[in-house]
Each structure stands twice: as C-alpha cells, then as structure tokens.
Amino acid sequence: MRTSVLAEAARLAILLRHVPSLTVAVVYLTVEPIRTPVGLIATTLIGIWSAWRLATRWRSWTWTALDLAVVQAFVICTGTMIRSAEAAPGPSGPQSVAGLTIVSLAVETRAYVAFLGTGITYASLWYGYSYIAGLASPFSIFSVNFLWIQCVLTVVVRQLILRAATIADSALTLLNETRVAQRVAAARTRYQAEQWRLLHDTAAGTLQSIGNSGDVVDAATVAEESRRDIWQIKQLPTGREEGSVDLVERIRKTCAKFAFEIDLRGSTHLLVPHFAGYVISAATREALNNVERHAAATRVIIELEANGLTITDDGVGFTEDAQLIGSRFGIRQSIIARLRDIGGDAKVHSEPGIGTAVQMSWPLNFASDDRSTSDDDDAVFDVERLFRRLGYGIATVAITLTFVALVRIPSLRPVHAWSHIVLLAAMMACTLAGLVNIRRPVLPSWPLVVATVLISPIQSLLIPAHVILLNTNWAYGNYGWTLNVLLLRQRIETAVATLAASWVLASLVILAISPKLETLADVGYLTAGVILMQAMALYFVRLLRTAAHRAQDLNNERSRLLEEQEIRRVAQTDFARRYKTISDSITPFLQKLSDGTASARDPAVRRTARMFNDRLRRIFAELNTYEHGLTQEIRDLTEDIDTGDTRMDLCILPGIPDLESEVCRQLVLPLRIMLEACTPATYLRITAIGDRGRVLLSMYVRCTFSAKTRQAADRLHTLPGCAVTITNENEMLLRVETPW
Incomplete structure (x- = not known):
C-alpha cells in the first residue's frame, strides 16, 4: 500500500501545482481589471505551461525541478501584478500559486526537499513583494509567512499517511504469513482425510465382510484382500512428491485388480501432477469397489478424457436420493471430496435395472498448493x-x-x-x-x-x-x-460537498456586498489557493481512512484465519492420535489374516473385526463435520462408552448450522443422560440432521431396561425439545430438537 500511496501522491502533486496555476491564469486574463504587460506575459506563460503539464502529466525529478523553476519566475513578478500597496495583504495570484506549489512539493518529496523548495519560493515571493511601491516590508504580509505553516503541515500529514500505509502493509504481511500457515494446515487436513478415505476403501470393506459373514468367507480370499489392503495403505502419497504421472497407466493398473470386465476407452496418454494422479485413480478404485460390492455388473466402461472420466456399469442400479448419496461415505468422501480437493467434482447418476454412471471432472491446469497471494493486531x-x-x-x-x-x-x-x-x-x-x-x-x-x-x-x-x-x-x-x-x-463526499457549498455561500455574500471585478478576481485567487488547500486536507483524511479500513479488514481476516487455524490444529492433533491408535491395531490384525495366523471363522476374530469396523464407521461419519462443535460433543460421548461390547453406528449429515458451544452441550446432554441409564447397551445408533436452521438429534438404544432407565425416560420427557419412545421392553428412541 505504501507504494500505491507514493504513486497517488505523485499524481496529486501535479494537480496541486498546475490546477491553481491554470485557474489563476484564467482569472487574471479574463477578470482582473488592472493588468500590466509583465503580468500578462508571466500569467500567459504559466497558464500554457500548466495546461501542457496537466495534459501530459509526466513525472520525474527533472519535471518537478522545471515546475519549480517556472513558479519562481512567476512569483518574482508579484510586484507587477499587485494593484497597490494597500491591496498587498489581500489575495493575489502569485500567493495562491506559491502556496500550492509548496504543498505539492511536500506531498511528493522528502521533507528536506520540501523545506528547500519552500525557502526558494519564500525568497522569490519576498523579492516580488519588495518591488511594490509604498509597502513597508514583505514580512508584514501574513500570507507570505504562512508558506512555512503550509509546508510543515503537509510534511507532517505526508508522514502520517506513509506511516498508516506502512502499518497496512505490515498487516498484509502478517495476513499473508497466516494464509501460508492456513494452506499448510489445509494440506495436512487433506492428507489426513485421505488417510481415512484409504482405510474406508481398503480395510473397512474387509473388516465388514469378516464381521458380518466370516463363516462363509473363503480364507484365501480374506488373505488376498488383507495383503492388498496393506499394500494400498503403504501407497498413500505424502504430498511432497514432485513431477507428473501417466493417469492412463495408473487407472489401467487399478482396473487390473478387479475380476470383472472393464473397457478403458479414450485418452491413451495423459500426464497429471503426482498427487492429482493418485486422487483420480483412488476415486476410480472406490467407484469400482462399489460396482464389485453392490452392482452385480457384468461389464464396466471407463471413458477417459483430458479433464474428466465417466464410469458406466450395467448393474442393478438404484433410485437416486440426494440425501442417501450425501450420507454414503464412499461416495461423499472417497469420490466427491477427493475430486474437490484438486479443484474438480463428481456426480453419480443411477436408475434401477439400468445401471450407474459416475462422472468425474478436474481442471486442465492444476493449481499449486504454494499459491501466493497478492494482496498486527x-x-x-x-x-x-x-x-x-x-x-x-x-x-x-x-x-x-x-x-x-x-x-x-x-x-x-x-x-x-x-x-x-x-x-x-x-x-x-x-x-x-x-x-x-x-x-x-x-x-x-x-x-x-x-x-x-x-x-x-x-x-x-x-x-x-x-x-x-x-x-x-x-x-x-x-x-x-x-x-x-x-x-x-463524516463521509468524504459529504465533507467536500459541505465545504464547497459553504464557500459558494460566503463568496456570493461578498460579491453581493462588493459587485466589482476586483472582488470577483480576488475570490478567484482565493478559490485557487485556499479552498483547494482545504479540500486537499479532506483528501488526506480519506487516504488515512482508507488505510484504517484496509488495516481493519486485514486484521479481521487474520483473526478469523487464526481462529480457524487453532480449531484445525486441535482437530488435526486429535485426528492424528485416533488414526495412529486405530491403524496400529488394524494393520497387525490384517497382517495376521494375510499370513493365516488368524481365521475369519473364529468368533473372537469376527467380533474384533466388527469392533474395528464400527469405530471406522463412526470416524467416517464425523469426517465431513469433524470441526463442528456438535460433532466434538458426540465424539466425546461415544468415546466414553467405547469398550468394544457396544455396537455403534453414527450418521452426521452435512448441513448442520453453526452452533454455540453451550448449545451443542445442551443438545447432547439428553443423550448422555439416557446412555448413563442404559449401561450396558448392546447397540447404539446416533443420527444428526440439519434442516432449515434447526438441528435434530436422534438416538436409538438397545439395552436391558431397569427402573433407572424408566426414570431417565420420564425425566427426559420434561426437557424442552425432547421426545422419548419406548418401542418394546428392550428398545428406546430418543429425539432431541433445537427449540427455535
């Protein structure tokens, strides 16, 4: 901002030097009743010079020096342009030109240059006044001495504005540093999300298969799937890889891992950045996993283009339901969210009995995570x-x-x-x-x-x-x-309009009292000098106000980013801890299945698989709203009872509005009361839905009822927004809704 302020000051200086000079020339040549030959020549020349400079507006030290020289030549002629010694204390063209020239120098240049120019102009003006017959001393004229006040004031104002611009620039620097940290945190979040997506695409499917139907799963198949899962987990990129990969080759290798027929069409060679290639092939793998698990398809076609691909199968299809698709982690996170991480998107279209089509798209030019931004508490x-x-x-x-x-x-x-x-x-x-x-x-x-x-x-x-x-x-x-x-x-427009209107009123009153050409000329000289100087002071106020608003906006954005960054840091730490805990448990478990030391038919193995699968499903449900306060409260609630004996399902749909921390605690409190009364529970399902600014929580519990359970149900009936339904002697449904 400091650079732009200096450029603006240079443009303003040209206007301050030459608009008053041109105005004085017009007034002297058209209105002034007493003109001298020297005055006519001097005024004509400075008028021509100012008009040409306003037309060209060339800026350099040379042109500034020439402007100053022309002004000195003009003000030296002051003695020939003042009507009499009695009129010397009144307004004159040379005074107005000299005053605004000093101001323009102080606006454009450093303080020592401004003071040097003021000294030269003061001497020239003093010399010009000294030729007026009958004038005791030029020092007696206040407007001549006022040049120094104008210079000092403008120098101080320039320093204030530059200081404000420097502060705004410092705020911008801090904001850019925060933005960099924010992008780094966002990259970590994307990497962690990719870790969970990979667990969903690999281990979760294997664990679910073992936990639900371990007695009919072939041991060789389980071993092969476990080995494939371990291998794929190790292939997760770190995000630091450079260079490009052939996307066609990666998708061809992905297709080779599936038993059904896949027809790959379109592009035969397509280079994309390393991470983008991983993301697209991983999303493709998950789409093919869904075909393998759910579609019962005999044939799959993949159409690959430069900025997208379409996967079509001839399977059983399903009825499209936006809420259902949004709640499925595999579609929402492993396909759609992956593509959005690289600036793309994905859509799913299906029809019962016809099949399913997954359309993925991505930009032709991938943006780098090291993007720079152009643009203290x-x-x-x-x-x-x-x-x-x-x-x-x-x-x-x-x-x-x-x-x-x-x-x-x-x-x-x-x-x-x-x-x-x-x-x-x-x-x-x-x-x-x-x-x-x-x-x-x-x-x-x-x-x-x-x-x-x-x-x-x-x-x-x-x-x-x-x-x-x-x-x-x-x-x-x-x-x-x-x-x-x-x-x-006040607003700058209001201030300038008020100043101009008041000046017009005061001038009309003066002209009404003294309707002479001399008075009209003097009003013109004062307009060229005084009113422009006062208007310029308002312009400086505007510059400072702009710097203040700029600093305020930058500071607000930085504060918001710092708050988001702290929330994300806490969430990342917790996510990393949970990922390490569960991956350190799942990977050895898969290793035992792959080498045959554990059997999928063993009830204890199946129970362990169900436990791991339940934990993963809860984490997958949280992933899209992980940083939301309600998700954190529900997570704390479920972790308190996660002993492995209770099967739990968690569904938190996107779209839940932002809530205060206290509101989140109040919403989850009835669930906590019920769970304490239902311990031990054999099955638990929690659902969170946001709709039109409201939040609905529901919890289904299966347990052995006791007097304590019934007392808790009666108590919850009295709480606002709560409804308890006992479906039979061992099942209960609790609904909690925000009261607004």
Whole structure:
C-alpha cells in the first residue's frame, strides 16, 4: 500500500501545482481589471505551461525541478501584478500559486526537499513583494509567512499517511504469513482425510465382510484382500512428491485388480501432477469397489478424457436420493471430496435395472498448493491514532489562524471590533468542540457546522465594501479549517460537498456586498489557493481512512484465519492420535489374516473385526463435520462408552448450522443422560440432521431396561425439545430438537 500511496501522491502533486496555476491564469486574463504587460506575459506563460503539464502529466525529478523553476519566475513578478500597496495583504495570484506549489512539493518529496523548495519560493515571493511601491516590508504580509505553516503541515500529514500505509502493509504481511500457515494446515487436513478415505476403501470393506459373514468367507480370499489392503495403505502419497504421472497407466493398473470386465476407452496418454494422479485413480478404485460390492455388473466402461472420466456399469442400479448419496461415505468422501480437493467434482447418476454412471471432472491446469497471494493486531489502533493526529494537526492550524486574527484586531481597528471578537470566540469554540470530537464523538457536529458556515457571511456584512477582502476579513479564508475539523469523521463526499457549498455561500455574500471585478478576481485567487488547500486536507483524511479500513479488514481476516487455524490444529492433533491408535491395531490384525495366523471363522476374530469396523464407521461419519462443535460433543460421548461390547453406528449429515458451544452441550446432554441409564447397551445408533436452521438429534438404544432407565425416560420427557419412545421392553428412541 505504501507504494500505491507514493504513486497517488505523485499524481496529486501535479494537480496541486498546475490546477491553481491554470485557474489563476484564467482569472487574471479574463477578470482582473488592472493588468500590466509583465503580468500578462508571466500569467500567459504559466497558464500554457500548466495546461501542457496537466495534459501530459509526466513525472520525474527533472519535471518537478522545471515546475519549480517556472513558479519562481512567476512569483518574482508579484510586484507587477499587485494593484497597490494597500491591496498587498489581500489575495493575489502569485500567493495562491506559491502556496500550492509548496504543498505539492511536500506531498511528493522528502521533507528536506520540501523545506528547500519552500525557502526558494519564500525568497522569490519576498523579492516580488519588495518591488511594490509604498509597502513597508514583505514580512508584514501574513500570507507570505504562512508558506512555512503550509509546508510543515503537509510534511507532517505526508508522514502520517506513509506511516498508516506502512502499518497496512505490515498487516498484509502478517495476513499473508497466516494464509501460508492456513494452506499448510489445509494440506495436512487433506492428507489426513485421505488417510481415512484409504482405510474406508481398503480395510473397512474387509473388516465388514469378516464381521458380518466370516463363516462363509473363503480364507484365501480374506488373505488376498488383507495383503492388498496393506499394500494400498503403504501407497498413500505424502504430498511432497514432485513431477507428473501417466493417469492412463495408473487407472489401467487399478482396473487390473478387479475380476470383472472393464473397457478403458479414450485418452491413451495423459500426464497429471503426482498427487492429482493418485486422487483420480483412488476415486476410480472406490467407484469400482462399489460396482464389485453392490452392482452385480457384468461389464464396466471407463471413458477417459483430458479433464474428466465417466464410469458406466450395467448393474442393478438404484433410485437416486440426494440425501442417501450425501450420507454414503464412499461416495461423499472417497469420490466427491477427493475430486474437490484438486479443484474438480463428481456426480453419480443411477436408475434401477439400468445401471450407474459416475462422472468425474478436474481442471486442465492444476493449481499449486504454494499459491501466493497478492494482496498486527495493533495495526488498526495505530492507524486510528494517526487519524487523530491528522485531526489535531488541522485543528492546530484552525486555532493558530483564529488566534492570529484575534491578536491583530487592535492593530487593524475594524468597524464593530467587538462583533469581530464575538465571532472569533464563536469560531474558536467550534474548533475546540471539533477537537473534542476527534478522539470520540460526544458533541453534535452539524449544529456546529451550521454555526461555522454562518460566521463568514456575518463577518462580511460587518466590513465596508472597499476592504471586503483585506486583512479584516479573517473568516473567509479561515473558517474552512474549522469545518475540516468538524467534518473529519463524516463521509468524504459529504465533507467536500459541505465545504464547497459553504464557500459558494460566503463568496456570493461578498460579491453581493462588493459587485466589482476586483472582488470577483480576488475570490478567484482565493478559490485557487485556499479552498483547494482545504479540500486537499479532506483528501488526506480519506487516504488515512482508507488505510484504517484496509488495516481493519486485514486484521479481521487474520483473526478469523487464526481462529480457524487453532480449531484445525486441535482437530488435526486429535485426528492424528485416533488414526495412529486405530491403524496400529488394524494393520497387525490384517497382517495376521494375510499370513493365516488368524481365521475369519473364529468368533473372537469376527467380533474384533466388527469392533474395528464400527469405530471406522463412526470416524467416517464425523469426517465431513469433524470441526463442528456438535460433532466434538458426540465424539466425546461415544468415546466414553467405547469398550468394544457396544455396537455403534453414527450418521452426521452435512448441513448442520453453526452452533454455540453451550448449545451443542445442551443438545447432547439428553443423550448422555439416557446412555448413563442404559449401561450396558448392546447397540447404539446416533443420527444428526440439519434442516432449515434447526438441528435434530436422534438416538436409538438397545439395552436391558431397569427402573433407572424408566426414570431417565420420564425425566427426559420434561426437557424442552425432547421426545422419548419406548418401542418394546428392550428398545428406546430418543429425539432431541433445537427449540427455535
């Protein structure tokens, strides 16, 4: 952001240098009633130069130096462009051009360059005023000395804005680091999910076959499947592999492991990244597993293209049910989720008696996990402090100008002096009120804005027409700084519109009092100098506000990512622990089956297989909503009773809305009460469904009833959202629903 701010400052500097110069030239050549030959030449030349520079807008140190040189030549001619010594303290074209040139240098360049340019311009303007006959000293003209105030204020504002941009850049750097950590965590999560998918595609099927029908399974078949499962588990990639693989060859090897006929058509050679090749072939393997287990198909066709494949079988098919497909881990995780991990997708279409088609698609160009992003917790507060400092700076200018006007009242001896003092006090009060509101808005701004806007027209009505724009009219050029303080926290469009409207009102009142060309010219000079300077201060406020919003957005996103990252870290740690525990148990079990030291006909082996299969099924059910608070509560509940004696099924469907932790605990509490009363249970099934913002939990329990069980059922009937149904002497159904 700092780079973009510097570029914006360079563009703004050109406008600040040349829009006022062009405006002064137009006013002098068309409205100014007293023109001199030197003034005409100087004004024409600077007008042509400014128009050409605005048209080209070339930026470099050379062009900045040339601009400064042209301005010096113009302000040296000040003495020939001032009407008289009496008019010298009033507005003039050279003053406006000199002031905005100083501001543009301070915006664009470093502080020492700005101060050097201010010194040169101050000397040139002093030299020009020294040629005015009858003028005691150029030092007596406040607008000449005000050049230094303009320079200091702009230098300070530039530093504040650059500091804000640096803070925003620091916040962006921290956010990018967090994004990198987030992508690493996401890669770990994908890898862990792939571990569970692989267990589902391999060991889970074997364990289910043994647990449900071990007495009819051939020992040789069990040994072969166990060896194949162990081999496939070892093939899981780490995610660090580089290079490409031939997808056609990988799918051909996958097809060779199945006994039924598979017709592979389409592409004969297709290179994809290593991990993408593994994912696509693994999803294909699971689809073929489903054909082998459920379809009773005699023939399968695989159509392979550059960005997808379709697997079609002539099996029994099934009636399509989106909820059923979404609840099947093999389809949801082992096929669809795998493809989505690499930017693709998968769809399943089936019809009873016709067969099933699985369509997989993936991008032609796979994105890397090392994608970079283009684009401190204290950053927002730092920018807010800078914002307040800018407000304090503008308020300091307003207070200084008001104080100087008050001090000069005795020497100027204006008509209605006490009225001027009252107006100055009102201006000071409005400025101080705005100063209070900078830190925290406590006073109503708009009544103060209206009061400030009215001060200039009222003061103009107190001044004689022939001196309407000389030193006695302090409000016309100064009230805009107080307005800036009061409008600091308003929308920039509203602030600029208010400033412009008030300037038009004050100018019309002055022109109505003194309808002369001299007055119109002076209004034009002041418009080119003062109002543009005040509008530029509002523009700086906008830049700081943009930096503050940018830092706020970056900080909010980083906080959200850090929260997600911490949740994911805890979930990953737990997942890794559970995977190690279960894989360390399953792999030796499969090894015994593969080498024949354990028999699938042994009741103890079958019971162990059912236990492992139940545990895997519960984990598979949790996988899609693992980080959800409700899933964690249900997981804690089932782990408390997982002794191997209770068969458990768990179905947690996607789509459950986000819930507060306390709500999750309250939902699971009735289930915990029932389980404590039903111990020991022989079978348990828990289902969680989200529908239209509501959550429905159901738990089916099979156990031996006791008085404690019936007391728990009676107690649960009294809880809101709970319904208990006793189907017979040994079975019970509990439903818990969110009350909203």
